[in-house]
Amino acid sequence: MDPLLFPIQELHAHLNGSISAATMKKLMAQKPDLRIQNEMITIDKGKKRNLEECFQMFRIIHQITSRPEDILMVTKDVIREFATDGVKYLELRSTPREEESTGMTKRMYVEAVLEGIKQCKEEGWDIDVRFLVSVDRSRGTAAAKETVKLAEDFLLSTDGVVVGLDLSGNPQAGHGRDFLEPLLEAKKAGLKLALHLSEIPKREDETRLLLGLSPDRIGHGTFLHASESAARDLVELVRQNRTPLELCLTSNLKGETVPSRAQHHFGFWYPLGHPVVLCTDDKGVFATELSQEYQLVAETFRLSDEQVWALCLDAINHIFASSHTKTKLREQWRMLKPTLLE
Ligand SMILES: [Zn+2]
Numbered sequence: 001m002d003p004l005l006f007p008i009q010e011l012h013a014h015l016n017g018s019i020s021a022a023t024m025k026k027l028m029a030q031k032p033d034l035r036i037q038n039e040m041i042t043i044d045k046g047k048k049r050n051l052e053e054c055f056q057m058f059r060i061i062h063q064i065t066s067r068p069e070d071i072l073m074v075t076k077d078v079i080r081e082f083a084t085d086g087v088k089y090l091e092l093r094s095t096p097r098e099e100e101s102t103g104m105t106k107r108m109y110v111e112a113v114l115e116g117i118k119q120c121k122e123e124g125w126d127i128d129v130r131f132l133v134s135v136d137r138s139r140g141t142a143a144a145k146e147t148v149k150l151a152e153d154f155l156l157s158t159d160g161v162v163v164g165l166d167l168s169g170n171p172q173a174g175h176g177r178d179f180l181e182p183l184l185e186a187k188k189a190g191l192k193l194a195l196h197l198s199e200i201p202k203r204e205d206e207t208r209l210l211l212g213l214s215p216d217r218i219g220h221g222t223f224l225h226a227s228e229s230a231a232r233d234l235v236e237l238v239r240q241n242r243t244p245l246e247l248c249l250t251s252n253l254k255g256e257t258v259p260s261r262a263q264h265h266f267g268f269w270y271p272l273g274h275p276v277v278l279c280t281d282d283k284g285v286f287a288t289e290l291s292q293e294y295q296l297v298a299e300t301f302r303l304s305d306e307q308v309w310a311l312c313l314d315a316i317n318h319i320f321a322s323s324h325t326k327t328k329l330r331e332q333w334r335m336l337k338p339t340l341l342e
Contacts, residue, residue, distance in 0.1 A: 008312050009319060009329070010087050010279055010290050012194070012219055012246035014134070014168070015071075015078060015094035015113065016061045017282025023077040024284070027064045034063055051200070051255045055170045057285055066099040068112040075116025078284075083120075083127040085289045089319060089329055092117075093132035093166040093194070095139075096150055106150055110162075114154070117161060128329075130321055131158075132194060134166040135182065138173035144182040152189045163320035164192035167210070168219065171199040176206035183213055192216040192320040194246070198223040199257060204231040211237055217277070217318060221245045222257050225268045244275040244318040249296050250288040251281035261300040270301065277315040305341050309333075 019027075028034070049057070065074055075092070082090050094113060096106035110133065117129045133151035135144045147165075154162040165186040167179060187193055196219035198207045207224065211234065218224075218238065225235050238245075247266050252258040258265070269276050278293050280286070298308050316329045 008087055008290055008294065009089040009091075009277075009315050010082055011091045011217070011277050011315070011319060012248060012279035012281055013078070013082070013090065013092055014282050015075060015092050016058060016065060017285045018078045018081075018092075018280070019061065019065075019074050019284040020077065020081055021284070021287075023074055024064070026073070027070060030070075031064055049254060049256070051171070051257060054255050054282075054285065061285075062097065066104065067102045068104055068108050071104075071109055071112035072116050072119075075113050076120055079116065079120045079127060079129055080125060081283075082290070083125045085291050087127055087290055088332060089128045089130075089316075089321070089325070091130045091132055091163070091320060093134045093168070095134040095136040095169070096147060106146070110150060110154055114158060114161060128321070128325065129161075130163045130319075131161055132164040132166045132192075132320070133162060134168050135179060136169035137167060137171070137176075137179065138169045140174065141178045141182065144179050145185075148182045148186045148189075148191075151186060151191055155189065155191055160322065162191075164194055164216070166219070167193075167195045169196075171196065171203070176210045180209060180213065183210075187213060194219060194320075197221050198234075201226065204234060207231075207234055211241075211243075214241060215243060216320065217244045217246055219246050220248065220252065220257075222252060222265060225265055239272065239274060242275055244277055245269055246279045247276050247297075248279050248281035249293055249300075250286045254286045261296065264300070266297055267301060275314060275318060276311075277318055278311070309337060309340060 065071060096109045098104060098106050113131060117131065120129065133147060135147050151162060151165050167183065183193060193213060193215040194217040195210050195215040197210055199220045199222055201223045224238060249261065249264050252264060253261065266276060278297055280288055280290050280293055283289055294308055313333050316326050319326060
């Protein structure tokens with residue numbers, strides 16, 4: 001599958017985790033006193049890290065992206081890299097971060113991301129980019145409320161670039177109940193909700209609470225179908241609502257939440273005809289690309305080119321941009337079909 005000939009949409013990409021090795025090199029060159037080695041921030045082919053170690057890597061990445069100009073540069077590089085991989089529609093997500101050492105505020109952080117998106121558009125990159133503001137569950141309710149307020153401001157002022165809110169961060173930290181109020185507030189304000197759910201086992205109670213918000217998409221949902229028989233209602237609820245799942249094969253394998261490719265929960269949901277969208281999660285940290293994720297899934301679950309094409313087409317239904325954008329993307333897909341499947 002030639003990635004340049006296979007345009008796709010990426011709906012689950014964390015900005016900091018998506019930074020490529022090449023961009024990391026540029027950042028590290030600017031901050032030699034931090035003495036950070038490459039292997040501390042990417043997991044090469046064949047290697048694994050547990051989830052805790054992955055979050056350790058993010059803390060290091062945050063140290064080298066501490067100024068608005070760093071955020072601008074990484075946003076532009078990440079967008080160009082996705083475009084080069086054939087991605088035509090991208091939803092980036094990131095937690096607004098303040099850095100005392102550099103004077104960067106959360107607002108400046110979001111503005112730098114939006115500036116990066118704007119500049120790529122002006123430079124003529126053939127990719128439509130939107131932004132989801134992330135709530136980091138390890139930072140508590142007060143920070144979440146502040147983030148939601150910021151997201152609401154940008155929802156109103158960016159004319160469709162800021163489209164939603166994401167709940168993410170270390171799943172071991174905090175509890176979903178602490179975020180119900182701010183998430184509900186975001187939903188009422190018109191922000192779409194993409195929530196990381198059931199990333200680790202035995203979180204049925206939290207998952208039930210969060211599903212009560214009727215999220216627009218679910219991140220991972222790795223252990224939804226593996227829950228105890230008493231929690232089978234969770235799978236039923238997700239199926240009834242047809243809530244799309246964002247699935248990230250390489251991320252789950254390298255983060256060691258799924259033991260093997262063949263055991264990935266794509267194999268549970270896809271045969272049910274449930275909407276799933278393939279995504280990278282953190283293409284930099286996990287050393288992957290979206291085209292590679294499609295290839296892996298196609299190989300592992302023996303999907304035909306026609307099925308992969310249909311999977312991409314269905315993913316358009318689950319983007320957070322307007323129906324006008326969906327129609328445009330669908331047209332693009334249909335026009336490209338003969339070239340892609342020949
Ligand atoms: Zn994620």
